[in-house]
Amino acid sequence: MKPNYMLLALVVLLLALQTGCGAARKNEPISGPLKIESEEASVGERLYMWHCNQCHPGGEAGLAPALNDKPAPGFAIQFQVRHGIGAMPRISDDQVSGGELDAIVSYLVVLRNR
Amino acid sequence: MRWNHAKIWVLILLPIALSACYQISGHRMGGEIGPTSPVRHVNPGDVALTEGYRIEAVALGLTCPTGIAFDESGEIYVTEAGYSKGEMSAAPRLVNVSGDGDLTTVASGAENGPWTGVIFHRGSFYVAEGGEVGGGRILRIERNGSITPLISDLPSRGDHHTNGPVAGPDGFIYFTVGTYTNSGIVGADNYKSGWLGKFPDQHDIPCQDVVLAGENYSTENFLAPGAGGEVQTGAFSPFGEKTRKGQVIDGRMPCSGSVLRIWPGGGKAELVAWGFRNPFGMAFSPAGRLFVTENQFEMRGSRPVFGAGDLLWEVEPGRWYGWPDFHGPNRLDFGERYTPPGKSTPRILLAEHPARVPPRPAAVLGVHASIAGFDFSRNPDFGHFGQAFVAAFGNTPDAGKVLSPVGYKIYRVNVETGVIHDFAVNKGMANGPASWLGTGGLERPVAARFDPSGTSLYVVDFGVVNYGKLGAVPRHGTGVVWRVTRKPAVKP
Numbered sequence: 016m017k018p019n020y021m022l023l024a025l026v027v028l029l030l031a032l033q034t035g036c037g038a039a040r041k042n043e044p045i046s047g048p049l050k051i052e053s054e055e056a057s058v059g060e061r062l063y064m065w066h067c068n069q070c071h072p073g074g075e076a077g078l079a080p081a082l083n084d085k086p087a088p089g090f091a092i093q094f095q096v097r098h099g100i101g102a103m104p105r106i107s108d109d110q111v112s113g114g115e116l117d118a119i120v121s122y123l124v125v126l127r128n129r
Numbered sequence: 130m131r132w133n134h135a136k137i138w139v140l141i142l143l144p145i146a147l148s149a150c151y152q153i154s155g156h157r158m159g160g161e162i163g164p165t166s167p168v169r170h171v172n173p174g175d176v177a178l179t180e181g182y183r184i185e186a187v188a189l190g191l192t193c194p195t196g197i198a199f200d201e202s203g204e205i206y207v208t209e210a211g212y213s214k215g216e217m218s219a220a221p222r223l224v225n226v227s228g229d230g231d232l233t234t235v236a237s238g239a240e241n242g243p244w245t246g247v248i249f250h251r252g253s254f255y256v257a258e259g260g261e262v263g264g265g266r267i268l269r270i271e272r273n274g275s276i277t278p279l280i281s282d283l284p285s286r287g288d289h290h291t292n293g294p295v296a297g298p299d300g301f302i303y304f305t306v307g308t309y310t311n312s313g314i315v316g317a318d319n320y321k322s323g324w325l326g327k328f329p330d331q332h333d334i335p336c337q338d339v340v341l342a343g344e345n346y347s348t349e350n351f352l353a354p355g356a357g358g359e360v361q362t363g364a365f366s367p368f369g370e371k372t373r374k375g376q377v378i379d380g381r382m383p384c385s386g387s388v389l390r391i392w393p394g395g396g397k398a399e400l401v402a403w404g405f406r407n408p409f410g411m412a413f414s415p416a417g418r419l420f421v422t423e424n425q426f427e428m429r430g431s432r433p434v435f436g437a438g439d440l441l442w443e444v445e446p447g448r449w450y451g452w453p454d455f456h457g458p459n460r461l462d463f464g465e466r467y468t469p470p471g472k473s474t475p476r477i478l479l480a481e482h483p484a485r486v487p488p489r490p491a492a493v494l495g496v497h498a499s500i501a502g503f504d505f506s507r508n509p510d511f512g513h514f515g516q517a518f519v520a521a522f523g524n525t526p527d528a529g530k531v532l533s534p535v536g537y538k539i540y541r542v543n544v545e546t547g548v549i550h551d552f553a554v555n556k557g558m559a560n561g562p563a564s565w566l567g568t569g570g571l572e573r574p575v576a577a578r579f580d581p582s583g584t585s586l587y588v589v590d591f592g593v594v595n596y597g598k599l600g601a602v603p604r605h606g607t608g609v610v611w612r613v614t615r616k617p618a619v620k621p
Contacts, residue, residue, distance in 0.1 A: 040560065042551035043541075044177035049550075064547045065493060069438025072495035073551055075560065076533035078436060104436075104466040 039084035041129045042073050051125055059122030062115050066106065074126040079103060083126040092120050169593060169607040172569025176611075177556045179541070181512070184553065184613045187587075188226045191608030192219050194589050196246035196502065197578050198254060206235065206249065207589065207610060208256060211242030212603055219605065223247060223254060223270055226610065236274040241266070243290060245409075246502065246576065250296040250393065255279075257293045257304050261324070265291025267304055267391060279395045283383050284309070286328050287319065289407040289424075298417045301390040303401065305408035305421060308386040309333045312406075312461075313453030313478050315368040316431035318527070320351040322600070325368055332367045333453075336384035336403035337483060339365065343374030344476040346431035362431065364453065364478040375480060386452050388421060388444055404449035404487065405442075410502040410576070415515055419444040420491065420544065422500040422519060425456060428469050428529030432476070434461060435469040435529070439500045440490040441517065441542060451487035453478050458486045469529075491544040497524035498536035502576030508583025511615055517542040518552060518586055520574035523562060526596050534561035539577055539588060539613075553588070553613065564593045572607065586613040 043049065051057050067082070074083030079102065085092065093116055099105035111119070173184045193210035200206065204225060211221030221238035235254075238244060243259040254270040265283030270276050279302070285291045289307020297303050310319060315332055319325040329352050345361040352368060363372025383389060388401040388408060401419075410422040421442050426434030437456040454461055454477050461467045461475040468474040494500050499522035506513045523536035537560060539553040555563055555570035563570040576589035592607030 040554075040558070042554060043179050044551055044554050045556070047180060060548055061546055064549055068549060069493050069496050070436060072498070072535060073549070077498075077535040078496040078531050080532060102435075102470055104464060 039081055040075060041083045041126065042075065046129050049125065049129060051122070053121065055118045056121040056125045058115075059118035059120070062111070062119050063122050066111055067119065070103075074123070082123055083129065085123065085127060089117075089120045089124075092123065169564070169572070169604070169609070170569040171609055173611070175556050175563065175566075175568040175570035176553055178553050178613065179550075181616055182553075182613055183616050184588075184611050186609050187612045188230045188232065188610035190232065190606045191224070191592065191610065192605050193243070193591055193603050194575070194608040194610065195244060195591065196256075196576050197587050197589050197610065198247045198249040199581050200249050201252075201581075203581060205587070205610070206247060206254065208244040208247045209608070210244055210259075210591075211238060211240070221258070223256060234274075235272065236270045236276055238268075238276070245290055245292045246294060248294055248296055248302075250302070253393075255294050255296070255302055255393070257291050259290030259292075260285045261290070262286070265306060267291070267294060267302060269393070279393070280383075280391055280398055283398075284331075284334050284385055286331055287324050287333075288322065292407075292409045293411045295411040295413060295419075297390065297413060297419070300393070301399075302393055303388060303390045303411055303419065305405070305411065306383060306385060306387050306389060307405075307407040307409075308452065311427050311430045312432040312434055312475065313364040314346045314362050314431040315366070316346065316348050316362060317351065318430035319368070322527075325351065330367050333365050333385040334383075335365055335378055335380045336382065336387050336400050337380035337449075339378050339380065339483070340480045341365070341372045341374065341376045341378060342477055342480040343372055343376065344478050345371050348431055388419075401446050402444050402448050402450060404452050404455075404483065406452045408442075410500065410519070412504050412517070414505045414517075414544065415507045420503075420505075420517065422503055423450075424499055425496075426461075426467070427497070427527070429527060433469045433472060433529075434467050434475050436467060436496055438496045439494040439498050441492040441494065441500065441503075441519065441544065442488075442490050443544065445488070448488060449483035454482060455487050457490050457493065458488070490547075492542045492547045492549055494519070494521070494540065494542075494549060495535040497528045497531055499523055499525065499528075500536070500540070501574070502578065502589065503542075504578045504586070506583065506586075507579065511579070511584055511586065513541055515544075517544055518577045518579075520577040520588060522573045522575050522591065525594075525601070527600075533559065534565070537562050537571055537573065539571075539574055539586075562593070571611075572609070584614065587611070588613065 070079040071082045196208040209222045221242040221244035223235040225233045241262045245257045256268045258266040265285035266281045267279045287309030293304035345363045347359045350360045360369035361371040365378040386405040387403040389398040407424040408421040423440045425437040503519040519540040521536035541550045541552040562572045573591040575591040588611040590609040593604035595602045
């Protein structure tokens with residue numbers, strides 16, 4: 016019997032949604048100051064504040080889910096940004112260039128590893 | 130080939146699924162908390178601060194406090210908004226807070242609140258009166274309690290009030306007037322909130338002439354119940370008044386969604402800037418630059434707008450800041466970015482905009498965070514010199530749904546870079562008001578202001594607000610004033 020990958024993916028999706036990762040609280044008062052050591056992540060922080068922070072304030076959940084505990088690899092984050100998922104709008108490279116998106120992902124990695 | 134496609138989908142969906150982390154179970158947001166105890170539990174230990182700072186409560190038992198000021202000797206004065214809806218009624222007041230936390234009334238207002246803020250300037254208090262009944266006013270209040278209006282009949286009987294004030298380095302008193310509506314169209318949300326039934330001819334007023342695009346929105350005719358049928362309403366027009374393309378609406382003063390200024394001795398108000406929705410908090414930076422907080426579009430009414438984060442602006446005289454067609458420099462018909470799920474994209478209301486693109490804000494904060502009063506650090510001993518400390522009241526249920534409570538904290542904002550950090554938050558696994566978390570921390574911060582020395586940051590906490598069928602129900606006597614100071618340096 017051949018495995019049904021689509022079914023498998025849907026099961027994993029549902030499990031992930033049902034377990035819900037919860038909103039990790041990793042803000043400055045609770046986790047201490049964020050240490051940004053690369054120029055790319057520093058640039059990414061400013062870009063994040065402009066493009067992402069309003070829905071994911073400080074990387075935590077708000078209008079949209081938390082990002083600071085997002086286990087997805089960079090390419091998956093970039094896919095989600097470029098294509099939009101659910102209520103998240105698609106963000107084109109006219110709005111955020113490829114290099115800028117790389118910087119935002121770099122900042123997200125710092126947030127996640129806090 | 131089918132297998133390859135399936136594998137690709139697995140690879141795409143798996144990380145997205147793992148990263149989604151949506152909380153799909155019914156969540157209770159800050160605005161959805163049920164009745165709570167009328168006695169508020171206060172515990173500074175339930176508040177987490179940036180390392181090196183401490184917090185204490187200096188005044189309890191206030192009813193809907195909104196603003197704070199200090200006289201020349203450093204004594205504390207607080208405005209209470211006053212409230213007359215639902216099961217609670219209270220007159221607006223200016224109260225003195227003694228060193229022991231005792232409250233003494235300096236002056237009381239009539240039922241034309243809310244009093245939204247206060248400053249002490251050259252021996253007198255200046256208070257912004259919201260004006261829900263008789264229109265907004267700026268009041269000068271003397272120590273003996275006498276009240277003199279500097280300006281009256283400001284157009285703020287609608288959704289948003291007359292706010293501020295702040296004293297400018299030029300000697301003027303600066304204040305703001307919010308818009309009547311969420312996004313330019315009088316509609317069902319305004320009927321529900323009560324003001325449309327009382328003032329059916331009221332609507333937003335542009336500060337300068339505007340040319341309309343002729344967009345109209347259909348709603349039930351709430352003002353003629355039983356008559357049936359729908360009415361069409363256009364921008365900057367009374368409920369039920371249809372507009373046409375190319376129609377000019379005359380600008381006039383005083384106007385909606387504006388920053389205005391007036392001389393402390395009185396006289397006519399002068400326009401500083403316009404195109405705001407609900408400009409609330411105001412402060413001058415140490416370099417003398419004026420900034421305002423703006424509560425942005427909500428997902429309600431005839432023209433709901435999705436996903437518009439609150440904005441912190443630097444105000445440049447004479448400029449237009451985008452309302453009702455822009456969020457920052459972005460048009461509301463920009464793709465589907467501002468389109469509410471399942472609804473249509475907001476249509477552009479003005480045929481010609483006062484500026485091709487509004488300026489870029491100093492910072493973009495959380496959607497529905499309800500950023501409010503703020504101040505700049507002006508003493509290096511406190512730290513973060515030149516950065517803004519912004520109180521966030523938190524989301525309310527009528528503004529639109531969120532996945533997780535937003536606000537209920539103090540933000541630290543670098544206005545040069547737009548980078549935002551949390552400064553004071555409630556401890557616990559989740560963000561939210563203390564009454565919802567079951568702790569004694571922050572409830573609804575509405576103002577943050579430094580004392581004259583700049584070494585203490587005072588946070589005005591509005592207190593517990595429940596939301597039910599009758600709308601917002603503030604809890605009497607649950608307001609608090611907190612004081613944040615730097616911990617003494619530990620000697621090696």
